[in-house]
Amino acid sequence: MSIQIQMIGTGSAFSKKYFNNNALVYADDFTLLIDCGITAPMALHQLNKTVQEIDGILITHLHADHVGGLEELAFQAKYLYNIKPKLFICSKLLPILWENSLKAGLSDGRGNKLEDFFEVIPIIENENTMITPSLNIEMIQTKHIPNKLSYSLFINDHIFYSADMQFDPDLLAQIHKERHCKTILHDCSLEEPGKVEVHASLSQLLTLPEQIQNKILLMHYGDNMEEFIEKTGSMSFIEQQKKYTII
Numbered sequence: 001m002s003i004q005i006q007m008i009g010t011g012s013a014f015s016k017k018y019f020n021n022n023a024l025v026y027a028d029d030f031t032l033l034i035d036c037g038i039t040a041p042m043a044l045h046q047l048n049k050t051v052q053e054i055d056g057i058l059i060t061h062l063h064a065d066h067v068g069g070l071e072e073l074a075f076q077a078k079y080l081y082n083i084k085p086k087l088f089i090c091s092k093l094l095p096i097l098w099e100n101s102l103k104a105g106l107s108d109g110r111g112n113k114l115e116d117f118f119e120v121i122p123i124i125e126n127e128n129t130m131i132t133p134s135l136n137i138e139m140i141q142t143k144h145i146p147n148k149l150s151y152s153l154f155i156n157d158h159i160f161y162s163a164d165m166q167f168d169p170d171l172l173a174q175i176h177k178e179r180h181c182k183t184i185l186h187d188c189s190l191e192e193p194g195k196v197e198v199h200a201s202l203s204q205l206l207t208l209p210e211q212i213q214n215k216i217l218l219m220h221y222g223d224n225m226e227e228f229i230e231k232t233g234s235m236s237f238i239e240q241q242k243k244y245t246i247i
C-alpha cells in the first residue's frame, strides 16, 4: 500500500531558510505529523492546514526543532477546535516531554496533564505499532546526542526515517540487506566533517555503497543546500512541501 510523505520543513535546527525538519505522512484516511518543531505551526499554515487536519503527531525526540510547536498545536486543538489529536511517543520519552518540556506552558496550576490536550498513545520501542490499518510504525533507538533518547522509524516496514541520528553504516547496511527498505529518509549535516558530530554528514553518507545511496533522500539540511546539488552521489535532497508517493 502506498503512502505519501510531505516534508513541511527540511531544515537543520537553526535553519532560517527552511522550516524545521518535520513531515506529514498521508495514509488512506489518516494524516500523521512526524515531529512538531518550533516552526511547524507556521509551516502548516503555509500549507493552508490547521491541526484539525492532523489525526496524529509522532515524536522522535525532544529537541525544540521536533517538539517546540506542540504547545501551540495543543492550545489550538483544545481551545479553537475542541479536538484531541493522537500523540504517539515512546513510553520512555513521555514523562520527560510533559515534566521537562510542555508542563511550563500547558499546565493550568490545577493539575491538568498532557492527556487533557492529546489522546496519548505510548509506543513500545522495537515493536510494530499500527497507527491506522494502512500505516504501521516501528521506533528504534538510534545514536544522536550521547545519553539523550532519540528514535528513528520504520514506516510500513520498508521506509526508514532517520529523524536525527549519527552516521551508522552498519545499521543502514542491515536495513538494506535484511529489512529490504526501499526508501531511506536521512538527516544530513552539510557542515565540514568533525564540526557537527550529532548528525550524519554528507561526506560520511557518500561513503555508503551505491545500492544504499540510491535509496536515500537527504533531509534536515542547512541553508547552503543548493551549493551541494549534484554533489550528493546517488542521493538527492528531499524538497520542502513537495508530496512524494512512496510504495
Ligand SMILES: Nc1ccn([C@@H]2O[C@@H]3COP(=O)(O)O[C@H]3[C@H]2O)c(=O)n1
Pocket (backbone or CB within 6 Å): 012, 013, 063, 064, 065, 145, 164, 196, 197, 198
Ligand atoms: N551535543 C550537541 C548538541 C546539540 N548540537 C546542536 O544543537 C542542535 C539541536 O537540534 P538538532 O537538530 O539535533 O541539531 C543539533 C546540533 O546542531 C550539537 O551540535 N551538539
Ligand SMILES: [Zn+2]
Pocket (backbone or CB within 6 Å): 012, 013, 021, 063, 065, 066, 164, 220
Ligand atoms: Zn533536529
Ligand SMILES: [Zn+2]
Pocket (backbone or CB within 6 Å): 061, 063, 144, 164
Ligand atoms: Zn535533534
